[in-house]
Each structure stands twice: as structure tokens, then as C-alpha cells.
Amino acid sequence: MTIENFPNHELDVAELAMALEQMTRFMIRLPSVDKMSFTSLSVLHTLTLKSPLRLTELAATEQVTQSAITQLVTRLERDGLAERRADPKDGRVVQVHITPEGAKVIESRRDERIAGLGRYVDGLSLEQQQSIAAAIPALQRLAELGNGKQP
Amino acid sequence: MTIENFPNHELDVAELAMALEQMTRFMIRLPSVDKMSFTSLSVLHTLTLKSPLRLTELAATEQVTQSAITQLVTRLERDGLAERRADPKDGRVVQVHITPEGAKVIESRRDERIAGLGRYVDGLSLEQQQSIAAAIPALQRLAELGNGKQP
DNA sequence: CAATTTATATAAGTTACTGATATAATTGGC
DNA sequence: GCCAATTATATCAGTAACTTATATAAATTG
Structure with a gap:
């Protein structure tokens, strides 16, 4: 191909x-590397988009086993970044909620990326900046499509 | 911030x-997940951009320890994806070369991403597609700046 | 040319995963 | 309404990929 x-x-x-x-x-290297695993960061990021989620839902989106998610959420809980809560409608289910501290982890990494990106955007011409600016809505839409959002 | x-x-x-x-x-989930680690894929990707590289150079770009790279390259070598070769100028140095098979791993993942992305690009309007097309040179330039390439 | 530095390797321990299995709650057929 | 099957999570044992600390060997420096 x-x-x-x-x-x-x-x-x-x-x-x-x-x-x-x-x-x-380039962007993946911008945030200071704390010692969180890739999967843990991805789970936290998922939870900033939609919280709470069930363990099973997390396992599906993160492409790891349910066992891995159970253990991962236990670590997040231990570190105060997420919480387990019971589902009143279904006694089997665990709802995973992100905590303010967990959201802060994602937010601060995002801020680091924004700051790092900004330094390089300064190196672009006005026309280059404008061409990227004009493409952002289409990129947002494309990401929505890819992430399975409804039109 | x-x-x-x-x-x-x-x-x-x-x-x-x-x-x-x-x-x-979105794009990170497009390639079929083989069982290679994130770091191994990243090292192979780095080697498709520049091969050979020393172990120390790889350790620096991948933000893991030299020990981790030594072990990782041993696994890549065992799997036929990379090779160690001596540096004739400096007997301490190991040059890591990517093999055709190693390059194929990265290439096929890239092809999967391209194919997956193409399916969603079809869902964009002509104007949206054009706005992204117009931004590509600027994005390429921005990535060059971020990846430390000379102007 | 001895001491220091640089590049890689090895050893031991830890963490985050997988696969298999257990437990508990819900659902569906009758 | 009850029992079997299903669904959701947890646990256990094993493995892979990392870490830190240390060893070895080659190059550089004074």
C-alpha cells in the first residue's frame, strides 16, 4: 500500500x-515526564472527556484487558486521581470518577504542550499561522468523526 | 495557566x-495493535528517520535509561527488526541499524493510519478538506521546528 | 601512560501488564 | 418467581519492560 x-x-x-x-x-515530548504510564494518562484523559465510566467501558476504549483496568484504577484511586463509586441501578457496576486532582494532571500537561507549541508557532510566518488557524475547524470535525461523535 | x-x-x-x-x-487507535511496546515502536520510528544511531543517542531521544535501550535493542535484534554493528572509529560504540523488516513494521502501521484517516476524510466537505490541505505545509514546518530541524 | 571520562552491558528489583479463574449481581426463559 | 446463563468486577500467578546500581572496556586528557 x-x-x-x-x-x-x-x-x-x-x-x-x-x-x-x-x-x-514533537508534542508528545513537550510535557515534563512524570512517572505515570502511558495507559494511566490515557485513562485519565478519557475520564476528562467523560466521567464517570464503567471499568468495562474503559477497558474497551483503552484496548487493554479488564484485569489491567481494574488494577490501573486501583492505582489511580490510591494516588487520589480517580474514585470508584457504586452504580445505584446495577450492583455489579463500578463507576470510575475522575477527581479534581486527576483532572489537574491532564490539565497541567495540556498547558505544558500549549506553552511549548506556542514557542514554535512564533517561528512561523503570519501566512503559515493563518493557514493553520483556518484549518482548525476542519481538524476538529475530523477528530470528532474519528472519535465516533455524532454529527 | x-x-x-x-x-x-x-x-x-x-x-x-x-x-x-x-x-x-483518534489516530493512535487506527493501527491494529500488535504486541510491541510503545517504546519499541518509537525507537523503530526514530530509526526510520535516521539510522544508524548509537544506543546513547536513542536513550536521549526516547527519554528512557541507557539500560532500557540496551535491553530494548536486544529484543529488536532477537526479532530481526534492528541490528547492532560496531563503529570502526570508536570501539566503545554500538551503531543500531534498522532492518528492512523493522522498517516494514513502521510502514505498515503508517499505511493503516492513512487508510483509516482516509475513511473519515471522506466525511468532510470539500471546503474543509481544502482548508486542511492548505495548512499542511505550515504543519510540516511547525513539526520541523519542534523536532529540532534546521531551517 | 595513568587517571578520568565515555559507551555499553549486566544484575537485581519493581511495575504494569496478560490469561485464567473466582465472585457477585442481573437478566431471561419457562 | 426461580434457575441457568450472562455480565461486571476482582484476584492470582506469571511475564515483559522498565528502573537503579554496578561492571567492563575503549577513548581521551593532562
């Missing part, structure tokens, strides 16, 4: 994918 | 960061 197999867009998808790959590679 | 602290660009950096965060969240 090569670039030539994806010609049917106004947009060169392979180029977009490569550009985003390079952006990700 | 909040959005209001970054007003000095043509571009709302916080919005860009959020949009890229959402895009990353």
Missing part, C-alpha cells in the same frame, strides 16, 4: 497523516 | 493543541 492508493480526496491523506505523525512525535 | 495566557499569535495555540490532541487520540 503506497501513497498512490489514496488519490480520491481534495486532500492528500498520506501527507496529512505524515504531518500529523511528525506533530505528534 | 489557561487559554487566555497565549493571545499573541494569529493562531489560537490552545485550540490548535486541543485539535491535535483529539486527532492524536
Whole structure:
């Protein structure tokens, strides 16, 4: 499979994918590395988008086993970043809630990324900045589509 | 630190960061998950950009210890994805070369991302696609800046 | 050329995962 | 309404990938 197999867009998808790959590679290194695992950060991030979630729902989105999520949430709970609560409707279910402290972890990492990104945006020309600014709504929409949000 | 602290660009950096965060969240799930670790994939990716690299150079870019890289490269070598070679100029040094098979791992994951992304790009309007297409050169430049490339 | 520095390797311990299984609550057929 | 099957979470044992500390070997420096 090569670039030539994806010609049917106004947009060169392979180029977009490569550009985003390079952006990700760059941005992933911006936040100071605390010693949280990739999966723990991803779970916290998921919970900032939607909290509470069941353990099973987390296991599905994070692509790890239910056992891993049970253990992971136990660690998050121990560290005060999330809480287990019972579901009044269904006694089997554990609802995982993010705590303010847990949300702060994600927020501060985001702020670090924003600050780091800003330093490099300064190196772009006005026209370059404007072209990116003009694309943001479409990128947001694309991410919505990819993340399974309804239109 | 909040959005209001970054007003000095043509571009709302916080919005860009959020949009890229959402895009990353989406694209990271596109490739079929083989059982390689995040760090191993990252090392292979780094080696597709520049090979060979010394163990020490890899340790620096990947933000893990030298010990971890030594062990990781041993696993990559065992799996035929990378090779150690001696540096003729410096007997202490090990140069890590990516193999064709190792490059194929990264390439096939990239192809999966491109294919997955393409399916969602179809859901965008022509204007949305064009706005993203127009931003790609600027995003490439921004990624270059972030990844420390010379102008 | 001895002392220091640099590059990699090894050893021991820890953490975060997987797979298999256990427990408890709910649901569905009759 | 009750029992079997299903669903949701937890636990246990084992493994993989990391950490820190230390060892070894080559290069540099004074």
C-alpha cells in the first residue's frame, strides 16, 4: 500500500497523516515526564472527556484487558486521581470518577504542550499561522468523526 | 495557566493543541495493535528517520535509561527488526541499524493510519478538506521546528 | 601512560501488564 | 418467581519492560 492508493480526496491523506505523525512525535515530548504510564494518562484523559465510566467501558476504549483496568484504577484511586463509586441501578457496576486532582494532571500537561507549541508557532510566518488557524475547524470535525461523535 | 495566557499569535495555540490532541487520540487507535511496546515502536520510528544511531543517542531521544535501550535493542535484534554493528572509529560504540523488516513494521502501521484517516476524510466537505490541505505545509514546518530541524 | 571520562552491558528489583479463574449481581426463559 | 446463563468486577500467578546500581572496556586528557 503506497501513497498512490489514496488519490480520491481534495486532500492528500498520506501527507496529512505524515504531518500529523511528525506533530505528534514533537508534542508528545513537550510535557515534563512524570512517572505515570502511558495507559494511566490515557485513562485519565478519557475520564476528562467523560466521567464517570464503567471499568468495562474503559477497558474497551483503552484496548487493554479488564484485569489491567481494574488494577490501573486501583492505582489511580490510591494516588487520589480517580474514585470508584457504586452504580445505584446495577450492583455489579463500578463507576470510575475522575477527581479534581486527576483532572489537574491532564490539565497541567495540556498547558505544558500549549506553552511549548506556542514557542514554535512564533517561528512561523503570519501566512503559515493563518493557514493553520483556518484549518482548525476542519481538524476538529475530523477528530470528532474519528472519535465516533455524532454529527 | 489557561487559554487566555497565549493571545499573541494569529493562531489560537490552545485550540490548535486541543485539535491535535483529539486527532492524536483518534489516530493512535487506527493501527491494529500488535504486541510491541510503545517504546519499541518509537525507537523503530526514530530509526526510520535516521539510522544508524548509537544506543546513547536513542536513550536521549526516547527519554528512557541507557539500560532500557540496551535491553530494548536486544529484543529488536532477537526479532530481526534492528541490528547492532560496531563503529570502526570508536570501539566503545554500538551503531543500531534498522532492518528492512523493522522498517516494514513502521510502514505498515503508517499505511493503516492513512487508510483509516482516509475513511473519515471522506466525511468532510470539500471546503474543509481544502482548508486542511492548505495548512499542511505550515504543519510540516511547525513539526520541523519542534523536532529540532534546521531551517 | 595513568587517571578520568565515555559507551555499553549486566544484575537485581519493581511495575504494569496478560490469561485464567473466582465472585457477585442481573437478566431471561419457562 | 426461580434457575441457568450472562455480565461486571476482582484476584492470582506469571511475564515483559522498565528502573537503579554496578561492571567492563575503549577513548581521551593532562
